[in-house]
Amino acid sequence: MSKRNPRILKIFIYMLLLNSLFLCFYFAFHSSSPSPEPPHPHFPLQFHVSVNNQSAIQKPWPILPSYLPWTPPHKSLPSSSCEGFFGNGFTRRVDFLKPRISEGSWFRCFYSETLQSLICEGRNLRMVPDRIVMSKGGEKLEEVMGRKEEEELPEFREGAFEVAEEASRLGFNRNRRIGIGGGGGEGSSVLSRRLVSEEMLNEYIQEGGIDKHTMRDLVASIRVVGTEDFVCDEWVEEPTLLVTRFEYANLYHTVTDWYSAYVSSRVTGLPNRPHVVFIDGHCTTQLEETWTALFSGIRYAKNFSKPVCFRHAILSPLGYETALFKGLTAEIDCNGESAQSLWQNPDDKKTARLSEFGEMIRSAFGFPVNRHRSSEKPLSSSTTSVHNVLFVRREDYLAHPRHGGKVQSRLVNEEEVFNSLHHWVASGSTGLTKCGINLVNGLFAHMSMKEQIRAIQDASVIIGAHGAGMTHIVSATPNTTIFEIVSVEFQRPHFELIAKWKGLEYHAMHLANSRADPTAVIEKLKEIMKSLGC
Incomplete structure (x- = not known):
C-alpha cells in the first residue's frame, strides 16, 4: 500500500x-x-440568527470529485439531453412578481421543458400554518398508528402563503377587502389578489397523473397582500426549502425527494446548504437521518404556531418529476461518465450528476469521497486483497401508520441463498486465489442510515433481490458491481437504470419464479469476482 x-x-x-x-x-x-432582471439573492456567508434567537448555522457545500458547475445551459440545449433530464435544464424563467425596491418581495419559477417540472423561489414569503389543513407531523410512529394518508397530505386554503406588495400596485380599491380565515384570527380581512392565474398554473404546473399535486396547490394558494397586512412574529433569514413528501417511508421515493431538493438548491445558486421545512403531516421515520445530514436542519410546517416569514424560500418539485421516477416509464438514454471526462468532452448522452449526488450523500455523513474503498486492503501480510460483498436483505419492519410491519418477499428463499453464500466463503472453497471475500449481511432495517451508507461505499459487489434497499446504490463508488436477483413478479428497471446512469457494472439473474438456486447465485458471484481480478 x-x-x-x-x-x-x-x-x-x-x-x-x-x-x-x-x-x-x-x-x-x-x-x-x-x-x-434581478439576480439570485446573495446572502452573507456568516451565520444568521432568526428573530426567535435560535441558532441557524448553514452547512457548507462539500468538495465533490464529480461536481460540475450548475450554470444555466444554453437555451439550445436538446430536450432529451442528460443535463436536461438530471436537473440542469431549468432554462425558462417566469417572473410572477418582480421587485420594485432592493429589499422588496419577488416570486419566480424556472421551468424544465425536459422534465415538465418547475422550481420556484421567492423573497419575503409568509406561511400561515392555520391555513394548511393536515396533521401536525413529526410524531413518533407508534403514536399515530392507523392515521389516514389524506390526513397527512396538505390541503392549502387561500392565503396559506403570501407575498407583500405596495397597496397602490394591487389594483384594488382600499375599501374592497377579502376575508380569509385563519392566521391573523378567524375572519381577518386582507387586501389581496391571487399571485398565479389558473391559466399559468395549467401551463407550468400540470397535474398529470398525480391526483393531488401539492406544489400546484401551494402556488395556487399564494396571495399578494399589502405591506400593511404582511406581519410576522418570526422571520427565518436562512434560505429554506419547502418540501412535500408523498411516499416518505419508501427509500426509492425518498431518494427522488432528496435528489429533487439537491437539484433545487443548485439551480437556485444557494451558497450553502439550505434548511428544510416539510409541508406535510407525516410522522418521523428513519429516513429523516439523511435529510438532516444532507441539509442544514429540518422542521415541520406545523411546528410553527404562528405565521412565519421566509426571507428566501425555495419550492422543491415533487419526487415524481425527477428522471429517477420518470425513467421508469419513459426512455432516458443516458450513461454515467466521469465529471473530468465531461468537462473536457461534453456529451449530451452522458451524465455525472447521479455520481455527484451519491458523493454528496456520502460526504454528508462524513465519509471521504477522494480515496479508495477501505475494503480494498490486504487480507494478511501477503498481496492478497479482500473485497466486501454486501448482500442487501429484506426484513419485516413498521414503515408508516398504515403498515402492518410485513414486507412482501421478492426472494422467498433469501435466507437459504445467504446461508449458502456464507458457507461458500467461510469454508474457504471459493476457488479464488488472488483475493478474499468478506460477506456482509445487509440487515438495513436494523442499521442506522449512516451504517447503511458505510456498507454501500465499502462494498465491491452489492447483491440483492429487487427492493427499496437496493436504491442505496446511488451512493456506491464508481468501481462497484451490482448483482440484482430479479423474480418474475418484479421485472422492473429501477436499479438497472441507476447503475447505467452512474456508469456502474450491472448483472441480473432473472428467475422463473421467486426462488433462486443458491448454486447458480454462487457461480454468478464467482464469475463477477474473477472479473475483478480475483
Whole structure:
C-alpha cells in the first residue's frame, strides 16, 4: 500500500485543484453575466440568527470529485439531453412578481421543458400554518398508528402563503377587502389578489397523473397582500426549502425527494446548504437521518404556531418529476461518465450528476469521497486483497401508520441463498486465489442510515433481490458491481437504470419464479469476482 500513497496523494491534489477551478468558473460566470432582471439573492456567508434567537448555522457545500458547475445551459440545449433530464435544464424563467425596491418581495419559477417540472423561489414569503389543513407531523410512529394518508397530505386554503406588495400596485380599491380565515384570527380581512392565474398554473404546473399535486396547490394558494397586512412574529433569514413528501417511508421515493431538493438548491445558486421545512403531516421515520445530514436542519410546517416569514424560500418539485421516477416509464438514454471526462468532452448522452449526488450523500455523513474503498486492503501480510460483498436483505419492519410491519418477499428463499453464500466463503472453497471475500449481511432495517451508507461505499459487489434497499446504490463508488436477483413478479428497471446512469457494472439473474438456486447465485458471484481480478 505504501507504493500507492504518492499516487493517491497526486489524485487528491488534482481533484482539489479541479474543484477549485470549477468554483472559480462558476462564480466568474455569475458575476460577469449582465442581466436586466434581478439576480439570485446573495446572502452573507456568516451565520444568521432568526428573530426567535435560535441558532441557524448553514452547512457548507462539500468538495465533490464529480461536481460540475450548475450554470444555466444554453437555451439550445436538446430536450432529451442528460443535463436536461438530471436537473440542469431549468432554462425558462417566469417572473410572477418582480421587485420594485432592493429589499422588496419577488416570486419566480424556472421551468424544465425536459422534465415538465418547475422550481420556484421567492423573497419575503409568509406561511400561515392555520391555513394548511393536515396533521401536525413529526410524531413518533407508534403514536399515530392507523392515521389516514389524506390526513397527512396538505390541503392549502387561500392565503396559506403570501407575498407583500405596495397597496397602490394591487389594483384594488382600499375599501374592497377579502376575508380569509385563519392566521391573523378567524375572519381577518386582507387586501389581496391571487399571485398565479389558473391559466399559468395549467401551463407550468400540470397535474398529470398525480391526483393531488401539492406544489400546484401551494402556488395556487399564494396571495399578494399589502405591506400593511404582511406581519410576522418570526422571520427565518436562512434560505429554506419547502418540501412535500408523498411516499416518505419508501427509500426509492425518498431518494427522488432528496435528489429533487439537491437539484433545487443548485439551480437556485444557494451558497450553502439550505434548511428544510416539510409541508406535510407525516410522522418521523428513519429516513429523516439523511435529510438532516444532507441539509442544514429540518422542521415541520406545523411546528410553527404562528405565521412565519421566509426571507428566501425555495419550492422543491415533487419526487415524481425527477428522471429517477420518470425513467421508469419513459426512455432516458443516458450513461454515467466521469465529471473530468465531461468537462473536457461534453456529451449530451452522458451524465455525472447521479455520481455527484451519491458523493454528496456520502460526504454528508462524513465519509471521504477522494480515496479508495477501505475494503480494498490486504487480507494478511501477503498481496492478497479482500473485497466486501454486501448482500442487501429484506426484513419485516413498521414503515408508516398504515403498515402492518410485513414486507412482501421478492426472494422467498433469501435466507437459504445467504446461508449458502456464507458457507461458500467461510469454508474457504471459493476457488479464488488472488483475493478474499468478506460477506456482509445487509440487515438495513436494523442499521442506522449512516451504517447503511458505510456498507454501500465499502462494498465491491452489492447483491440483492429487487427492493427499496437496493436504491442505496446511488451512493456506491464508481468501481462497484451490482448483482440484482430479479423474480418474475418484479421485472422492473429501477436499479438497472441507476447503475447505467452512474456508469456502474450491472448483472441480473432473472428467475422463473421467486426462488433462486443458491448454486447458480454462487457461480454468478464467482464469475463477477474473477472479473475483478480475483
